[in-house]
Amino acid sequence: MKNKVQAGAQADGRAAGETDSMRAAVREVYGPADVIHESRRARPRIKADEVLIRVGAAGLDRGTWHMMTGKPYAMRAATGLRRPRNQVLGLDVAGTVAAVGAAVTLFREGDEVFGFGQGSFAEYTVAKERKLAPMPAGLSFAQAAVVPVSGATALQALRDAGRIQAGQNVLITGAGGGVGSYAVQLAKAFGATVTGVCSTAKMELVRSLGADHVVDYTREDFADGGPKYDLILDFAGSPTLSRLRRALVPTGTAVIGGSEQGGNFTGLGRQLRALAVSPFVPQRFLMLIAAERGPDLEQLSGFIADGHLTPCLERSYPLALVAQAMRHLESGSVRGKVAITL
Numbered sequence: 001m002k003n004k005v006q007a008g009a010q011a012d013g014r015a016a017g018e019t020d021s022m023r024a025a026v027r028e029v030y031g032p033a034d035v036i037h038e039s040r041r042a043r044p045r046i047k048a049d050e051v052l053i054r055v056g057a058a059g060l061d062r063g064t065w066h067m068m069t070g071k072p073y074a075m076r077a078a079t080g081l082r083r084p085r086n087q088v089l090g091l092d093v094a095g096t097v098a099a100v101g102a103a104v105t106l107f108r109e110g111d112e113v114f115g116f117g118q119g120s121f122a123e124y125t126v127a128k129e130r131k132l133a134p135m136p137a138g139l140s141f142a143q144a145a146v147v148p149v150s151g152a153t154a155l156q157a158l159r160d161a162g163r164i165q166a167g168q169n170v171l172i173t174g175a176g177g178g179v180g181s182y183a184v185q186l187a188k189a190f191g192a193t194v195t196g197v198c199s200t201a202k203m204e205l206v207r208s209l210g211a212d213h214v215v216d217y218t219r220e221d222f223a224d225g226g227p228k229y230d231l232i233l234d235f236a237g238s239p240t241l242s243r244l245r246r247a248l249v250p251t252g253t254a255v256i257g258g259s260e261q262g263g264n265f266t267g268l269g270r271q272l273r274a275l276a277v278s279p280f281v282p283q284r285f286l287m288l289i290a291a292e293r294g295p296d297l298e299q300l301s302g303f304i305a306d307g308h309l310t311p312c313l314e315r316s317y318p319l320a321l322v323a324q325a326m327r328h329l330e331s332g333s334v335r336g337k338v339a340i341t342l
C-alpha cells in the first residue's frame with residue numbers, strides 16, 4: 001500500500017511531534033562561496049506530483065555554482081533578479097522517500113531514489129516524481145548523488161545531440177571533470193574510440209575511465225593536424241569554432257555544452273555563434289541544454305549495472321563544508337565529482 005499524503009496529513013513527511021525545521025546550506029544573496037552558510041529552514045512541503053526525500057547525499061555540479069553566483073545574469077529572470085528566490089542550494093540528490101504526493105504512483109515511503117531535487121543541500125528536499133529513479137544497485141548515496149546532472153548531460157550529448165555510433169572517433173574535452181568523466185565511459189559503452197582532453201594531472205584518471213587516447217591540453221592542441229573526429233563533446237576550454245572545425249571530419253558533429261562561466265550576459269555566446277554558423281558549413285554544430293528526466297536516470301542505472309559506468313567520486317564533504325566543496329570545484333582540480341553527505 002503506497003503511503004500517500006492525504007488531505008489533513010503532514011505534507012512534509014513529519015511524524016507527530018517532530019520539528020518542522022531542518023539543517024540546510026543556504027545563501028541569501030548571490031556571490032562567491034563565502035555567501036554559503038549552514039542554517040535552519042522550514043522542511044519543504046510537497047505538491048500532488050512530488051516526492052519528499054530524506055537526503056542521504058547531494059552532488060555538487062557547475063549548475064549549482066551558477067546558482068550561487070547568479071551568473072550569467074540572464075538566469076536571474078528565473079531564479080530571482082536581486083536575490084535568489086530559493087535560498088537552499090543543490091540539485092543532484094540520492095536518499096530515501098519520506099512522503100509522496102497524492103498523484104504519485106511510482107514511489108512510496110522508504111524507497112531509495114536518486115535524481116533532480118530542488119535545494120538538495122539540506123536534510124530534506126522535494127523532487128517531481130518524473131525526475132527520479134530507483135537507486136542504482138550497489139551504489140552508496142554519495143556515489144548515486146553525483147550521477148544525475150553530469151551523467152544525464154553526458155548521455156544526452158552523446159545519444160541525442162551527437163547521435164553517437166559504434167566505431168566512431170569521439171573527442172571529449174573536460175574529460176577529467178563532472179560531465180567528461182561520464183562522457184568518456186558512456187562513449188566507450190556505445191562502442192566509440194575515445195580521446196579525452198584534460199590537464200596533465202588528470203591524464204591517469206582519464207585513462208582509467210577507459211579513454212583510448214589522452215591529450216594533455218597544456219602540451220598538445222587536439223586541433224593541430226592530428227586525427228579527425230566524427231563527434232566532439234565540447235564541455236571545457238571554450239575552443240574556437242575554427243579549431244573545432246579543423247578537428248572534425250567533413251561530416252562531423254560538435255555538441256557544445258560548456259558555458260563561458262558567466263563571462264557574458266547569457267553565457268551562451270559561443271553556442272549561439274555555433275548555431276548561426278552551422279547552416280553554412282558541412283559540419284553540424286549543436287548546443288545542448290540538458291533535460292531532467294527519470295528515464296535517462298534509469299538508462300544510466302543500466303550502464304552502471306552492466307559494469308560500463310562507475311561514478312567518479314573524488315571525495316565527500318559534510319553539509320557544514322559546502323563552501324569548501326564549492327571552492328574546490330571552482331579551482332578546477334576536482335577529479336570527476338564531489339558529493340555533500342548528510
Ligand SMILES: NC(=O)c1ccc[n+]([C@@H]2O[C@H](COP(=O)([O-])OP(=O)(O)OC[C@H]3O[C@@H](n4cnc5c(N)ncnc54)[C@H](OP(=O)(O)O)[C@@H]3O)[C@@H](O)[C@H]2O)c1
Nearest residue numbers: 062174176177178179198199236237257258259288289290
Ligand atoms: N549544457 C548543459 O546542459 C550543461 C550541463 C552540465 C554542465 N554544463 C557545463 O559544462 C561545463 C563542464 O561542466 P562540468 O560539471 O563537467 O565541470 P567540471 O566538473 O568543473 O569539469 C570541467 C573540466 O574541464 C577541465 N578543463 C579546463 N580547461 C580545459 C581545457 N582547456 N581543455 C580540456 N579540459 C579542460 C577541468 O580540469 P583540467 O583543466 O584539470 O583538465 C575540469 O576537469 C561547464 O561549463 C558547465 O556549466 C552544461
